[in-house]
Amino acid sequence: MNRVRSFAGGIHPLHAIGHGKGLSAGLPIEMLPAPERVYIPMSQHIGAPCGPCVAVGDHVKRGQKVGEVRGFVSAPVHASVSGTVVEIAPHLVTGGSMVPCVVIENDFHDEWDESCLADPLPLERIDAQQALSAILEGGVVGMGGATFPAHVKLSPPKGAKIDYLLLNGAECEPYLTADHRMMLEQSARIIGGIRIIAKALGDPACIVGIELNKKDAIAAMERAAQGTGIRIAGMPVKYPQGSEKQLIQVLTHRQVPSGKLPMDAGCVVVNVSSAAAVYDAVALRRPLTERVVTVTGAVAHPKNLLVRVGTPASALVEYCGGLSENVGRVVSGGPMMGIALFDLSVPVTKGTSGVLALTKSQADPGVTTNCIRCGRCVRGCPMHLLPYELCNDVEKNNWAAAEKHNALDCIECGSCTYVCPAKRPITSSIRIAKRQVMALRKKK
Amino acid sequence: MSNLTVSLSPHVRSENSTQKIMFSVCIALIPALVFAVYWFGWTVLLTVALSMAAAIGSEALMQKILKRPITVSDGSAAVTGLLLAMTLPAGCPWYVPVLGAVFAIVIAKQVFGGLGDNFVNPALAGRAFLLASFPASMTSYLPVADAVTGATPLSSEFAGQVDYLQAFLGQIGGSIGEVSKLALLIGAAFLLIKGIIDWRIPVTYLGTMMLLNLIFGKPVLDAVLLGGTVLGAFFMATDYVTSPVPAWGRVIYGVGIGVINFAIRTWGAYPEGVTYAILLMNIATPLLERFTRPRKYGEVKRHA
Numbered sequence: 001m002n003r004v005r006s007f008a009g010g011i012h013p014l015h016a017i018g019h020g021k022g023l024s025a026g027l028p029i030e031m032l033p034a035p036e037r038v039y040i041p042m043s044q045h046i047g048a049p050c051g052p053c054v055a056v057g058d059h060v061k062r063g064q065k066v067g068e069v070r071g072f073v074s075a076p077v078h079a080s081v082s083g084t085v086v087e088i089a090p091h092l093v094t095g096g097s098m099v100p101c102v103v104i105e106n107d108f109h110d111e112w113d114e115s116c117l118a119d120p121l122p123l124e125r126i127d128a129q130q131a132l133s134a135i136l137e138g139g140v141v142g143m144g145g146a147t148f149p150a151h152v153k154l155s156p157p158k159g160a161k162i163d164y165l166l167l168n169g170a171e172c173e174p175y176l177t178a179d180h181r182m183m184l185e186q187s188a189r190i191i192g193g194i195r196i197i198a199k200a201l202g203d204p205a206c207i208v209g210i211e212l213n214k215k216d217a218i219a220a221m222e223r224a225a226q227g228t229g230i231r232i233a234g235m236p237v238k239y240p241q242g243s244e245k246q247l248i249q250v251l252t253h254r255q256v257p258s259g260k261l262p263m264d265a266g267c268v269v270v271n272v273s274s275a276a277a278v279y280d281a282v283a284l285r286r287p288l289t290e291r292v293v294t295v296t297g298a299v300a301h302p303k304n305l306l307v308r309v310g311t312p313a314s315a316l317v318e319y320c321g322g323l324s325e326n327v328g329r330v331v332s333g334g335p336m337m338g339i340a341l342f343d344l345s346v347p348v349t350k351g352t353s354g355v356l357a358l359t360k361s362q363a364d365p366g367v368t369t370n371c372i373r374c375g376r377c378v379r380g381c382p383m384h385l386l387p388y389e390l391c392n393d394v395e396k397n398n399w400a401a402a403e404k405h406n407a408l409d410c411i412e413c414g415s416c417t418y419v420c421p422a423k424r425p426i427t428s429s430i431r432i433a434k435r436q437v438m439a440l441r442k443k444k
Numbered sequence: 445m446s447n448l449t450v451s452l453s454p455h456v457r458s459e460n461s462t463q464k465i466m467f468s469v470c471i472a473l474i475p476a477l478v479f480a481v482y483w484f485g486w487t488v489l490l491t492v493a494l495s496m497a498a499a500i501g502s503e504a505l506m507q508k509i510l511k512r513p514i515t516v517s518d519g520s521a522a523v524t525g526l527l528l529a530m531t532l533p534a535g536c537p538w539y540v541p542v543l544g545a546v547f548a549i550v551i552a553k554q555v556f557g558g559l560g561d562n563f564v565n566p567a568l569a570g571r572a573f574l575l576a577s578f579p580a581s582m583t584s585y586l587p588v589a590d591a592v593t594g595a596t597p598l599s600s601e602f603a604g605q606v607d608y609l610q611a612f613l614g615q616i617g618g619s620i621g622e623v624s625k626l627a628l629l630i631g632a633a634f635l636l637i638k639g640i641i642d643w644r645i646p647v648t649y650l651g652t653m654m655l656l657n658l659i660f661g662k663p664v665l666d667a668v669l670l671g672g673t674v675l676g677a678f679f680m681a682t683d684y685v686t687s688p689v690p691a692w693g694r695v696i697y698g699v700g701i702g703v704i705n706f707a708i709r710t711w712g713a714y715p716e717g718v719t720y721a722i723l724l725m726n727i728a729t730p731l732l733e734r735f736t737r738p739r740k741y742g743e744v745k746r747h748a
Binding site for chain 2: 013014016096174245249255256257258259260327328329330331335336337338339340341342343356358362363364365366367369370371372373374375376378382383384385386388406409412414417418419420421422423425427428431
């Protein structure tokens, strides 16, 4: 392992309680029994939603495609249990919108679809084209939360040279330990996935970046990576270390040019759990139908659960002994960038890294005062913006100033809002600014 | 399950708050206050109480008149009142702290929009107002030993007669809160360790003063051990609202205060100069911020 230097800016959220990771970091991944019904949303990724390719009454097997891509930036979805399609209708999903879901009644036979039963492919025999089409067919998306379709990310335009494949094992969000447990328990699958992705990208240098608070994961990954040429880098613990742009800077000393993609810095960044999903999709021919979800915070027994896609969040919480009485907010994902849930009926999707219950006092934003210009947001901003200034621009509805002050460079990591002693809603304000600036640009 | 709160991320906040920061500043001034009571007697507490009460009261009243939310609980008015009292001579008449605090809050702070919108340090603005209005009361210092009321040791009549150890401990004439450098440094260390103030401003300010003293052949330690430079550097110049936010802006700001303060002390008609040096650089803050904006991530040439 080689240690790398940290990036400028960033914060240490919930440092006093060990970033909340202690609740679940030591707990092995447990399999959550598949529920009676799964709700499989047709949109679990960034890009065009899928169209259902099964009908009510159809019998489906696990791994069978139930939603087909409609567009290049899209990823198919598959049945996560075997059973009967009982409904195709909009259901509430994470984020609060109603999305068409294929609802499957589980027959508990757990039969795999024929397409998933072929013999595993040896890694040496896989070529780039094969890999890419298998990744597309397997419905692999970025599992760190952004859910960008993997086959798109791994198909850089002709002429773009990819020097680095960076694996994101930072897991800098407080409380979440899903990637940590994956690296510890499934390092061989992750390394296998990395080798497949590297092949698809024309063999760039591969670096796995892991925060130094996961020493056991670093050791496991180093053992698994022996002889493959894949490097493991220990990164200082700091939020948002796992943000694509900061990860690139720390591991390659390059910066993604403003408004451009990692590709423009010669980099592709893939989450470690996504790499495992790539291995499953390509070598084992099994599409993405389950993932590890950290259920933690104010629940009776925090756990790392292997969950079928489409399982309602309530089933996870129930399995973990239920919510504590004083819970005021439940978040899908981590506390810094996760999405607050309206209710627990929403299904787990490919991008659900955690279900976090926060107590009322934890989620209380506190008393908002005027900005005292203390500069904590500026020191914390990993993009080196002046968040308080952008917040003021928004209060004055001054979108031209917000654009000039680089609102569009904000990655919405929430660091400024976290550290603000005046408890100002800075990140939310900048989100408004970004939307307005984009709208004004379109008009021009 | 409809009793869940839904809002945008982030869903957790740091423990810090405006109130806690203001409270910490008050705590940090307690050692200096204890020393002041020791050297000057209990009357200093009366001055401090009058100043703080007038600051808090006038803030609440002003906000009521202006139909703004009453925010005295954020502690900023209390800090202004306390800081102003620290800059006053012990034993000054009762109306001095009261009028100074009212000026600080009403004219320097609320008229410009309240907390965060004032462009000069309210406590120092209050002090400047008092210096102009009551020059006699403001410069007659209570003796610490069995001496008579006299001028500040910075006056030329005292040149070369200062015992540095006494000055460090506070056995020296001066304002309530400025005399004991030891006590102030204890408080400053507390604020630095808690991350409430940035070292850049006090270090560059005091460093510049000492360097200039060295260059111009004056006793180097006079810069820090005499007058209110330590109080000013750690507790006044570091005021968030009126100092630049970017790191380099803070460095230039500190150097600027040091240069102006040195100039006033060396060539000015006035022996002290901390107040005016900081006030002048307060005014330069927006300009400094404009020229020291950090370079954002991604302002780089394309690779490959």
